Amino acid sequence: MAKSRPGRVMPVSGARPSDALSRAQKLELYYWMKLTRQLEERLVNLYRQTKVVGGLFRSLGQEADAVGSCFALEQRDVMSPLIRNLGAMLVKGATPVEVLKQYMAKADSPTRGRELNIHFGDIGEAGVTRGFLGQISPLGDMVPVMTGVTMSFKMRGEDRVGLVYVGDGATSTGAFHEGINFAAVQKCPLVVVVENNGYAYSTPTHKQSAAKFFVDKAIGYGVLGLQADGNDVLATYDVTKTAVDHARAGHGVALVELITYRRKGHAEHDNQSYVPAGEIEQWAAENDPIDRYAQVLRSDLGVSGSEIAAIDARILREIDEATDLAELSGTPDVREALVGVYAEPPSEQPLWFRRDAEADAYGQERPESWGTWNADGAKR
Amino acid sequence: MAEITYLEAIREALFEEMERDRNVFCMGQDIGAFGGAFKVTEGLLARFGEQRVIDSPISEIALVGAAAGAAHMGLRPVVEMQFIDFIANAYDMLTNYVATARYRAFLPCPMVVRGPSGGYVRGGPFHSQNPEAGFLHTPGLKIVYPSTAADAKGLMKAAVRDDDCVLFFEHKYLYRRVKDVMPDGDHVVPIGQARVAREGSDVSIVTYASTVWKALEAADLLAAESISVEVIDLRSLAPMDDEAIFRTVKKTNRLLIVHEDTRTGGMAGEITARVNETCFEWLDAPVLRVTAADIPLPYAPALEDYVLPQTADIVRAVRRLTAY
Numbered sequence: 001m002a003k004s005r006p007g008r009v010m011p012v013s014g015a016r017p018s019d020a021l022s023r024a025q026k027l028e029l030y031y032w033m034k035l036t037r038q039l040e041e042r043l044v045n046l047y048r049q050t051k052v053v054g055g056l057f058r059s060l061g062q063e064a065d066a067v068g069s070c071f072a073l074e075q076r077d078v079m080s081p082l083i084r085n086l087g088a089m090l091v092k093g094a095t096p097v098e099v100l101k102q103y104m105a106k107a108d109s110p111t112r113g114r115e116l117n118i119h120f121g122d123i124g125e126a127g128v129t130r131g132f133l134g135q136i137s138p139l140g141d142m143v144p145v146m147t148g149v150t151m152s153f154k155m156r157g158e159d160r161v162g163l164v165y166v167g168d169g170a171t172s173t174g175a176f177h178e179g180i181n182f183a184a185v186q187k188c189p190l191v192v193v194v195e196n197n198g199y200a201y202s203t204p205t206h207k208q209s210a211a212k213f214f215v216d217k218a219i220g221y222g223v224l225g226l227q228a229d230g231n232d233v234l235a236t237y238d239v240t241k242t243a244v245d246h247a248r249a250g251h252g253v254a255l256v257e258l259i260t261y262r263r264k265g266h267a268e269h270d271n272q273s274y275v276p277a278g279e280i281e282q283w284a285a286e287n288d289p290i291d292r293y294a295q296v297l298r299s300d301l302g303v304s305g306s307e308i309a310a311i312d313a314r315i316l317r318e319i320d321e322a323t324d325l326a327e328l329s330g331t332p333d334v335r336e337a338l339v340g341v342y343a344e345p346p347s348e349q350p351l352w353f354r355r356d357a358e359a360d361a362y363g364q365e366r367p368e369s370w371g372t373w374n375a376d377g378a379k380r
Numbered sequence: 381m382a383e384i385t386y387l388e389a390i391r392e393a394l395f396e397e398m399e400r401d402r403n404v405f406c407m408g409q410d411i412g413a414f415g416g417a418f419k420v421t422e423g424l425l426a427r428f429g430e431q432r433v434i435d436s437p438i439s440e441i442a443l444v445g446a447a448a449g450a451a452h453m454g455l456r457p458v459v460e461m462q463f464i465d466f467i468a469n470a471y472d473m474l475t476n477y478v479a480t481a482r483y484r485a486f487l488p489c490p491m492v493v494r495g496p497s498g499g500y501v502r503g504g505p506f507h508s509q510n511p512e513a514g515f516l517h518t519p520g521l522k523i524v525y526p527s528t529a530a531d532a533k534g535l536m537k538a539a540v541r542d543d544d545c546v547l548f549f550e551h552k553y554l555y556r557r558v559k560d561v562m563p564d565g566d567h568v569v570p571i572g573q574a575r576v577a578r579e580g581s582d583v584s585i586v587t588y589a590s591t592v593w594k595a596l597e598a599a600d601l602l603a604a605e606s607i608s609v610e611v612i613d614l615r616s617l618a619p620m621d622d623e624a625i626f627r628t629v630k631k632t633n634r635l636l637i638v639h640e641d642t643r644t645g646g647m648a649g650e651i652t653a654r655v656n657e658t659c660f661e662w663l664d665a666p667v668l669r670v671t672a673a674d675i676p677l678p679y680a681p682a683l684e685d686y687v688l689p690q691t692a693d694i695v696r697a698v699r700r701l702t703a704y
Binding site for chain 2 (some may be wrong): 111114115119121123133134136137138141143144145146147148149150151152153155174175178179181182185208245340342344345352
């Protein structure tokens, strides 16, 4: 269960929040984690076939932290994922076909071919949209943005909570600091989840921060700090649910550190040459979140091997169907490229060399030719 | 009706917009209880309360980011930079996040970032800047920079109502020095429309903000030499009123661009390029620029005045154009 760091009060005693989850919900946790992993495996295949036109980002080994934490949110809440939170997005309603189309830059992808990978979202009216906000690449920026999102909840008296993911690396940014601090003083209903996965690209955590644990930063911000084993999906759910309840009750910001491990490189191109020998293999063998949870399901809930196999088969079927659908979609029409930078004007004009070059380059010539002529045509 | 100052005009616009639309709210440093470093937001807290007039930590990134998040959810934040020089802290948030939001993610970002800008006030390198050109380069942002009190009010109301992010530059030299009687009713000046500040026939000066007044002063002096100067006040820098610029160039065939900002990479270079591409045949002389020197703005009055464009510089440049 949640470990609180020195200086913070343990908010929960007795029952774990996950005790209240039904058997079906506990199986759902498995489903989301496995779906995340299998969908990424499918993306690897498509990447190798060059059908994924950009980089590919994996969350291998981190599925529990994304799924378990997001599972603590309600549909009306808003979540802002980071690059290794595909699992959280799926929990919040993103579909495999959307993810596949997005990676393949299809015309009918969520961003119509404008943005990469899992950089997409769906927010707006509570109860109408799925409530996840697309990230941008500069790290930490989503923290202040989610401060504003949750500030709107507070101002309007809405019973909604925000949750934003950052990695260990993003905690070094000014945006992270300013965002969590502003949210703290405003008592915004915001949960900041720090996924400590050991590396930011190639930079190990000890070069990122001299703090022993990121949860210790909570003291400095005067917010609730909670920490859990990010590879234990139920523990992840427990701390995040506690944090979400804290925020929902009007007590303000909570910082949750989930300790996990990034088994793949920053992106698919990264050969992880900077990782000590044996480290990845050891995490894979001893601390795989899906293996661990399957064991819990079998031993604690009496879930049979065939029941798990049926979920696995369903996932593969869903991903096959999604892949077929995504492959059918076409690429974007180039005329769409100039649409929608502003609400007004709704579209930019093509540059003259993309229009009728003859007309545009020479059509505006001063009719009298070069020289000293007045606008009315009289010679000066 | 009584005249009010440029500063009071901005305050009046904020009051009226907050009265009109409960989604409008203000955030910034010392804007509530203290009323802002220049007192632009004085009285807002008493009228609208802490929920809508938010005193923030010293966090420009968080202010702009939180404004964006609130704007996504349907609110219309107005963020104050205590001095516009500090907007540099939020450059990433404005250019990477806010400016791209509609295009990349179909997210509305109706928000205003406003603040005291400009020199001639002995403010030194960090309380005198004109960083507008640094944002002109980024698609997705709108930029306005009024020179008159009436435009300050009308453009602020337009900015608050705009569905995209508007950077609203306020010239602090003009805050209490220029006044207007406000037009009746709901005075909104559309973004993207320049204004003919003075009609003329021999030379056009395209300018904005503080240097509108210097250009008008120069035009008076040049009238005594029988040189008729037309002065165009851009008011909006993004989108820019190209047609107004081309119209005046085709009328006078001579163009001087004046701005208080530094020279290299400034607005004038962009305007020159647009005129070159579209009005080359109408020009009877090269386009000239009068701008600040490419120098961080110094504090000492003699140094500041030497670096910034002055009326005499404009007069000299116009004479050169007419003599060409």
